[in-house]
Amino acid sequence: MGNIQKENYLVSNFFVFFIIISSQNGIGLLGFQNIIAKNAKHDGWIVVLLIGISLQIVLWLIYEILKGDNKDIMTIHNEFFGKFFGSVASIFISIYFLTATITVFRTYLEIVQVWAFPSVSLWEISILMLLIIYYIVSGGFRVVTGICFLFAFIPSILFFLSLYFPLKFSNINNILPIFNLSFIDLIKAFKESSSIFFGFETLLIYFPLVKNAHHSKIWANIAIMFTTIIFTIVALVSLTYFSVGQLVNSKWPTLEMTKIMELPFVERFEFIFIFSWLAIIIPTISLHIWSISRIYKRLFNVKPRISLINSLVLILVFTLIIDNYFKAEILNSIVSQMGFYFIYIYIPLLFLIKVIRRYH
Amino acid sequence: MNKIFICIPIFCLLLIGCSRTTIIDDVKIIQSIGYDIENNEIIGTASYPVYVESIQESHPRKLFTAESKTTTGVFTSFTKQTADEIDMSQLGSVVIGDAFAKNGISDLLVNLNSDPNIGTNSTLIISKKTASELLEETMNYPPYFLSSVLDQSMENGNVPLTNLHTISNQYYRESQDMYIPKMEITNEGLIVGDGVGIFKNDKLSVSLDNRETFLLKMFVDKSVYNSTYEVTTSDNIDLLAKIISNKIKSSVNNSPGVNYKFNLKVYLKEKTTKLSVSDITNRITKEIETSLEKDLLNLLEKLKNENVDPVGIGELYRVSQRNWEKNEFYREIYPNIKFNIEANVNIVNTGAAE
Numbered sequence: 001m002g003n004i005q006k007e008n009y010l011v012s013n014f015f016v017f018f019i020i021i022s023s024q025n026g027i028g029l030l031g032f033q034n035i036i037a038k039n040a041k042h043d044g045w046i047v048v049l050l051i052g053i054s055l056q057i058v059l060w061l062i063y064e065i066l067k068g069d070n071k072d073i074m075t076i077h078n079e080f081f082g083k084f085f086g087s088v089a090s091i092f093i094s095i096y097f098l099t100a101t102i103t104v105f106r107t108y109l110e111i112v113q114v115w116a117f118p119s120v121s122l123w124e125i126s127i128l129m130l131l132i133i134y135y136i137v138s139g140g141f142r143v144v145t146g147i148c149f150l151f152a153f154i155p156s157i158l159f160f161l162s163l164y165f166p167l168k169f170s171n172i173n174n175i176l177p178i179f180n181l182s183f184i185d186l187i188k189a190f191k192e193s194s195s196i197f198f199g200f201e202t203l204l205i206y207f208p209l210v211k212n213a214h215h216s217k218i219w220a221n222i223a224i225m226f227t228t229i230i231f232t233i234v235a236l237v238s239l240t241y242f243s244v245g246q247l248v249n250s251k252w253p254t255l256e257m258t259k260i261m262e263l264p265f266v267e268r269f270e271f272i273f274i275f276s277w278l279a280i281i282i283p284t285i286s287l288h289i290w291s292i293s294r295i296y297k298r299l300f301n302v303k304p305r306i307s308l309i310n311s312l313v314l315i316l317v318f319t320l321i322i323d324n325y326f327k328a329e330i331l332n333s334i335v336s337q338m339g340f341y342f343i344y345i346y347i348p349l350l351f352l353i354k355v356i357r358r359y360h
Numbered sequence: 361m362n363k364i365f366i367c368i369p370i371f372c373l374l375l376i377g378c379s380r381t382t383i384i385d386d387v388k389i390i391q392s393i394g395y396d397i398e399n400n401e402i403i404g405t406a407s408y409p410v411y412v413e414s415i416q417e418s419h420p421r422k423l424f425t426a427e428s429k430t431t432t433g434v435f436t437s438f439t440k441q442t443a444d445e446i447d448m449s450q451l452g453s454v455v456i457g458d459a460f461a462k463n464g465i466s467d468l469l470v471n472l473n474s475d476p477n478i479g480t481n482s483t484l485i486i487s488k489k490t491a492s493e494l495l496e497e498t499m500n501y502p503p504y505f506l507s508s509v510l511d512q513s514m515e516n517g518n519v520p521l522t523n524l525h526t527i528s529n530q531y532y533r534e535s536q537d538m539y540i541p542k543m544e545i546t547n548e549g550l551i552v553g554d555g556v557g558i559f560k561n562d563k564l565s566v567s568l569d570n571r572e573t574f575l576l577k578m579f580v581d582k583s584v585y586n587s588t589y590e591v592t593t594s595d596n597i598d599l600l601a602k603i604i605s606n607k608i609k610s611s612v613n614n615s616p617g618v619n620y621k622f623n624l625k626v627y628l629k630e631k632t633t634k635l636s637v638s639d640i641t642n643r644i645t646k647e648i649e650t651s652l653e654k655d656l657l658n659l660l661e662k663l664k665n666e667n668v669d670p671v672g673i674g675e676l677y678r679v680s681q682r683n684w685e686k687n688e689f690y691r692e693i694y695p696n697i698k699f700n701i702e703a704n705v706n707i708v709n710t711g712a713a714e
Contacts, residue, residue: 114476115476128369128372131365131368131369132369135365168582169525169526169529173675173679176679177679177680177681177682180682242529243529243530243532243533244532244533245531245532245533245534246528246529246532246533248532249470249473249532250473255476256480259476259479259480259481259525260479260480260481260525262479262481267450267479268449268479270476
């Protein structure tokens with residue numbers, strides 16, 4: 001029951017590295033310090049590190065689940081749950097991807113509104129951005145991969161440029177005493193902030209389109225390790241630069257941190273930061289939307305273009321419905337909950353079913 | 361199909377270019393805002409730089425002034441007083457009147473932090489007189505005079521490094537109180553730095569003079585460079601030690617007590633020719649050390665008696681104790697702490713003259 005792909009639709013397996021990096025660095029990286037500080041205080045960076053390590057295990061589970069010839073999550077669902085329930089499960093995944101995309105999209109627009117253009121109307125920038133996304137996604141998976149590859153290192157470059165300046169004001173004492181949090185706090189912080197890493201689960205969909213996919217595991221591991229290191233460094237610098245109370249009271253600490261920069265040729269670096277961030281969320285959104293149209297193509301043979309346009313329209317509609325900050329906040333927490341249960345409950349569950357089936 | 365995709369974004373970009381133009385000459389860039397309080401009304405004043413001579417003649421240079429119930433409400437009146445758009449993104453300093461500071465600045469700090477346009481390296485200043493008087497005076501000086509004076513004296517002088525970031529960092533931190541530099545106008549009409557004001561929670565409670573400000577800088581700043589310390593020796597010679605580097609080690613114990621160890625490198629200036637080499641290496645070093653130790657200890661004792669903690673003694677305890685609790689510490693432990701200070705001075709040089 002494999003779905004053999006033509007060679008010219010495949011990408012080499014080392015591209016998994018870039019795809020995972022780009023699919024992860026959504027909007028979370030701008031404000032996750034707030035969430036970790038709320039729950040784990042000055043030990044937040046440990047939580048980030050632990051999440052990164054736990055994801056290596058999840059990644060292993062994903063590769064175990066997908067073992068076999070060119071399987072993706074849809075065939076797995078059909079195998080495990082039968083055709084009807086399998087399709088329902090796949091549709092739920094597409095809904096999860098769509099809500100995740102809406103959150104990323106909406107949060108980015110909010111940042112643009114708050115920091116750069118307070119008076120701009122949402123639909124103007126939305127349509128402009130969705131046009132770009134349409135252009136990318138309609139090019140197929142190889143174009144999406146290309147975009148992921150192009151923009152994979154933008155956050156690293158931005159942080160490389162901007163994390164030096166806060167060091168003048170940072171104090172290592174802020175993160176002491178290390179491990180001063182209870183187990184319950186740790187679990188809570190873990191649950192709340194794990195969403196910053198999510199997005200790599202699109203691997204379940206594009207897996208058959210990777211050449212020699214099972215050998216790509218090492219690249220996936222390296223990618224998760226890479227983002228874990230970056231996130232931990234950002235968390236460490238933020239925790240030493242800000243006091244915990246300050247982090248709890250600021251919405252986007254990463255942007256706040258760049259406000260201290262003063263260069264002779266550019267006074268306010270955060271504008272460069274915000275607009276470069278577009279290059280980070282576009283691959284994330286493109287990959288998710290591509291995955292949605294892929295799911296419907298595999299399930300019902302719907303033409304990708306139709307499901308693509310539908311999901312873009314849905315994104316636009318929801319962006320306009322979510323017209324204030326509180327609604328966006330609610331959506332954010334819903335998505336991170338969904339993601340948490342999907343990654344840490346549903347994927348191990350699939351793995352268990354697979355193991356049980358093997359011995360029957 | 362592809363042509364459309366190229367054309368649409370290009371046209372969009374062109375269209376964006378048509379709207380929302382902001383020409384730099386038509387913007388009133390605010391360089392300093394001042395806040396005073398009078399009969400529960402907040403009085404806001406704002407100064408803006410004027411670069412072109414001809415404008416100066418045609419247009420009298422006056423501060424924007426406004427009354428409001430809220431700190432951001434003052435801008436509503438500002439816009440009524442100018443023909444140009446007001447822009448805050450180049451704000452250099454926020455001046456707080458003495459009365460305003462005593463009344464509490466938490467609302468102001470929260471507002472400054474929540475405004476994405478205000479850079480966190482803008483400075484806060486307490487004015488001994490009202491903020492509007494100080495700003496009025498700065499209108500006679502070149503643009504951004506106030507913030508440059510302060511930046512310069514933090515870099516090369518005796519004022520501890522502060523800006524919006526460090527101040528809000530301390531404001532939200534449980535284990536340290538915030539300090540904001542003070543400025544005043546002398547009788548001759550000069551604007552000079554004059555110590556720092558220390559806040560308990562968000563209210564100004566203690567003021568330190570210039571000498572104490574230097575001692576505070578010794579505790580709180582990572583690098584103390586070019587700061588100067590005056591000593592009078594036992595045989596009445598006035599000396600000036602210029603500090604090159606300062607390394608602090610601190611430790612706490614539960615008796616309760618705090619030990620500070622300073623390792624200083626200094627240049628000795630002033631009247632060095634009257635002293636012999638052996639004098640400098642033995643007696644003078646010792647005398648600078650004891651005098652510095654005494655002064656630093658006095659400062660800590662003074663702050664302890666006033667129950668404020670700008671030095672961050674609480675922070676030292678928080679770092680070493682896992683169950684540190686703010687209220688308990690400042691009520692029970694802080695008033696009983698014994699301080700022990702040790703200074704090691706190394707006179708590196710006495711200048712070029714033999």
